[in-house]
Amino acid sequence: MFLALQEAVTEAPFFTLDTSQPGDVLGAWLVCFLTLAVFSFLYKDNPFYKFAEHLFVGLGTAWFTMKYYEEGIVQPIHEYITSARAAGAAGEVFELGGYPLDTAWAIGFRVVAGIFALFLLSRLIAPNGWAPRWPLAIMVGVYAALKMTGETQSKLVLLLANAVAPVTDPNKLAWGELTQNPGWRIENWDMFFSFSMGIFFVGLICALLHFVFTFKRTRVLAGVSKVGVVTLMITFGSMFGFTVLGRIALLIERIDSLDGYTDPAYSLAGDSGGFLTMAFSPPILLGAVIALTLGVGALRGRGGDSA
Amino acid sequence: MASLRDFDRRWIFLIMAVIVVGLNVTGGGGRLPVSEYVHNYYDTIEALPEGSIVMLSADFDPASAAELLPAYTATIHHLFTKKLNIVNVATWPAAPPYTVSEFGRIAPQYGAEYGESWVALGFLPGDDVAMGNIGQSLASAYPKDDVDETPYGDLPLLERVGDNMDGIDLLITMSAGYPGILEWIAQVGGRYEVPILAATTAVQTPDLFAFYPSQCAGFLGAATGATQYLQLVDEATGGAVEKERLVNQKRMAVQSGAHLFIILLIIVGNLIYFIGRRGA
Numbered sequence: 371m372f373l374a375l376q377e378a379v380t381e382a383p384f385f386t387l388d389t390s391q392p393g394d395v396l397g398a399w400l401v402c403f404l405t406l407a408v409f410s411f412l413y414k415d416n417p418f419y420k421f422a423e424h425l426f427v428g429l430g431t432a433w434f435t436m437k438y439y440e441e442g443i444v445q446p447i448h449e450y451i452t453s454a455r456a457a458g459a460a461g462e463v464f465e466l467g468g469y470p471l472d473t474a475w476a477i478g479f480r481v482v483a484g485i486f487a488l489f490l491l492s493r494l495i496a497p498n499g500w501a502p503r504w505p506l507a508i509m510v511g512v513y514a515a516l517k518m519t520g521e522t523q524s525k526l527v528l529l530l531a532n533a534v535a536p537v538t539d540p541n542k543l544a545w546g547e548l549t550q551n552p553g554w555r556i557e558n559w560d561m562f563f564s565f566s567m568g569i570f571f572v573g574l575i576c577a578l579l580h581f582v583f584t585f586k587r588t589r590v591l592a593g594v595s596k597v598g599v600v601t602l603m604i605t606f607g608s609m610f611g612f613t614v615l616g617r618i619a620l621l622i623e624r625i626d627s628l629d630g631y632t633d634p635a636y637s638l639a640g641d642s643g644g645f646l647t648m649a650f651s652p653p654i655l656l657g658a659v660i661a662l663t664l665g666v667g668a669l670r671g672r673g674g675d676s677a
Numbered sequence: 678m679a680s681l682r683d684f685d686r687r688w689i690f691l692i693m694a695v696i697v698v699g700l701n702v703t704g705g706g707g708r709l710p711v712s713e714y715v716h717n718y719y720d721t722i723e724a725l726p727e728g729s730i731v732m733l734s735a736d737f738d739p740a741s742a743a744e745l746l747p748a749y750t751a752t753i754h755h756l757f758t759k760k761l762n763i764v765n766v767a768t769w770p771a772a773p774p775y776t777v778s779e780f781g782r783i784a785p786q787y788g789a790e791y792g793e794s795w796v797a798l799g800f801l802p803g804d805d806v807a808m809g810n811i812g813q814s815l816a817s818a819y820p821k822d823d824v825d826e827t828p829y830g831d832l833p834l835l836e837r838v839g840d841n842m843d844g845i846d847l848l849i850t851m852s853a854g855y856p857g858i859l860e861w862i863a864q865v866g867g868r869y870e871v872p873i874l875a876a877t878t879a880v881q882t883p884d885l886f887a888f889y890p891s892q893c894a895g896f897l898g899a900a901t902g903a904t905q906y907l908q909l910v911d912e913a914t915g916g917a918v919e920k921e922r923l924v925n926q927k928r929m930a931v932q933s934g935a936h937l938f939i940i941l942l943i944i945v946g947n948l949i950y951f952i953g954r955r956g957a
Contacts, residue, residue, distance in 0.1 A: 412687065412690045413687060433770065433771065434770055434771075437770035437771075437800055437802075438770065438802055441770075441799070441800055441801060441802050442802045445820070445821075449820070449821075450820070453820060465814065465816065465817055465840075466817065467810070467813055467814050467817050468813050468814030468816070468817055468840055468841060512806070513805075513806070516805060516806060516809055516864070517805065517863070520805075520809075520863035520864045520867055520868065521863045523863070523867040523868075524859075524862045524863045524866065524867045524888070524892055525859075525863065528867070528888075528891055528892055529887055529888075531891070532887065532891055605883070608883055609880075609883050612879040612880060612882050612883050612898075612899065613879065613880050614936070614939055615879040615899055615900075615901070615932070615936070616744060616878050616879030616880050616899060616900075618697075618932055618935045618936065618939075619743055619744050619879065619899065619900040619928070619932060620740075620743045620744070621693075621697060621935070622697055622701065622743075622928045622931045622932060622935070623742075623743030623928070624743075625694075625697050625698055625701050625931075626701055626924065626928060629698075629701055629702065
C-alpha cells in the first residue's frame, strides 16, 4: 500500500518542531488519530469525534487569541508607543499611516484609539450605555468609506466595463486557421468566443430583468425572466460543482496523507515485514481500534447519539 | 422505490471512501491540459525582469491548505527560479507557519538570503482595513518583520520597496475566502495599479471569472489549476517540483473518479425522484 510517489521516510524523529523535516512519529500518530476520529462522525456522533472536535476548537481559539493579542494589542499599542517615544527622544521623524507626525500626536492618537477599544468592552458592564456607540460609529463610518471607494471601482465600474466587451477577439483564430492548427482547442476559435459572449450578454440582460419588479409581468417579461432564472440556475450549478470539487480535493488530500503514514518509519512493528508493518502503522491500527470500539458500542446499544 | 428513497447515506460515504482509497493506492495521473487562466498566471511572472519585487500574500489556513499549499509551493519555486524577490505577508492568522516551513525548505535550494531576496512580515489583523494599510504604508503596517523582529528599515529588500505599493511590481494572493483576492482587488489593485494574480479555493473560483483579466491577470482555480501550474513550473525549474507535480496529478485522477461517482449519484437521485413522483 506504499505510495510510490511519496518519498519513503527511512528515519523519522520521535518528536520535532522543525517543519521543514519529514513528519515525526508522535505527530504521525496524532494526525492519523485526529483525522480518523473526525471521519468517524460519518458513521455516527461518538466520543472520538467529540474529543477531536473539542481539541480543535480549543487549539484554534488558543492560536487565534495568541496571534490577535500579539498583532492586535502588543504590537500596535505597547511596541508602537515605545518606538514613538524612542523616536521622539532621538529627534527622529515618526510616521503614522505613512504621514510624518509629531510623536506626541502619534502617541495621543493611539491612546485615544485604545480608549475607544475599551469603550467597546464597556458593553459588558452597561449593555445600553453610550460608550460603545462612539467606537462603533467610527468603525462603521471608516469601513463604509473604505468599502465604498474600492468596491465601487472594482465591483461596479470595472465590471460594467467588462460586461460591454467586444464580441470578437483579434487574438483568437479564424475558422480556416483553427483547423490547420494541430492540437486545436475550441476556446481558441474566434466564432466560439463570439458565441460565448453572445450567451453571456443575453444571460446577463435576462438575469437583470428577472429582478425588475417595477413593471407588470407581461408575457414577454415573464419569458425573459424565465431565461434569467435558467441563467441563474446554471450559475448556481457551476458554484455547486466547484464546491464539490473543493470538498473532494480535501478528502483526497487527507486520504493521501494517511497513506503516507503507512511508511515503516511510523509503524510500531518497524520494518519487520510486509503485513506486520502495515497492520501496526498508524492509520491501519488506529482505524481498526476506532472501528472496533464503535462496533462494540453499537452492538451494546450505547455507541452514543444516533447520526 | 421506497427502500431506495430511505437508503442509508452511510453506504454512499463508504463507497466514496473505497473509490478514493482504491484510486489513491493504484492510480497515477497524466498530464492535464493547461487552461488560459493558468497560462496567464505563469506568463505574468515570466514577464517580470530579474530583481523585481513580488508581494506574496498567504491568505489561507490549514482547512484550505490541501488546495492552496501546492500553488504556494510552486509559486515560491517559480519566483526564486526567476530571481525575483518576495515580500511575504498574511491576512489570515493561521498562515504564517506555512510561510516558515515552505520558505525554510525552498529558499536554501536557490541560495536566497533572508532580508536580501525574501522577507516574511507575518500576519496583520484587520482584513480589508489591513490590506488598505499595507497599500498605504507598508512600513507603518509592519514596523518589524516576523522572523526575528528586525526593524523595517534594517532589511535591505524593504529599503528597496520603500514605504508603499509603488515599490511592488506584482501582488500574488493565495486566497481561501474572506479576506482574499476580492478584497485585494478592491483595496489595492484599483488604487495602486499593481497587477494581481491569485490562487483560489474551488469555492471562490467562480467569483473570480468576472474579474479576469482586467483586474486579475491570471489565476489558479482550485487544486486543478495548481496542478496545471505545477506542470509548467516543473518544466521551467528542471524538475524542482517533480514530487509535488506527480502527487497532484495522481490526486486529479482520484478526483475524476470521485466526480464520476457524484455525477452517477445525481442521476440516480433524480431518477428516483421523478419515478417516485410519477408513482404518487
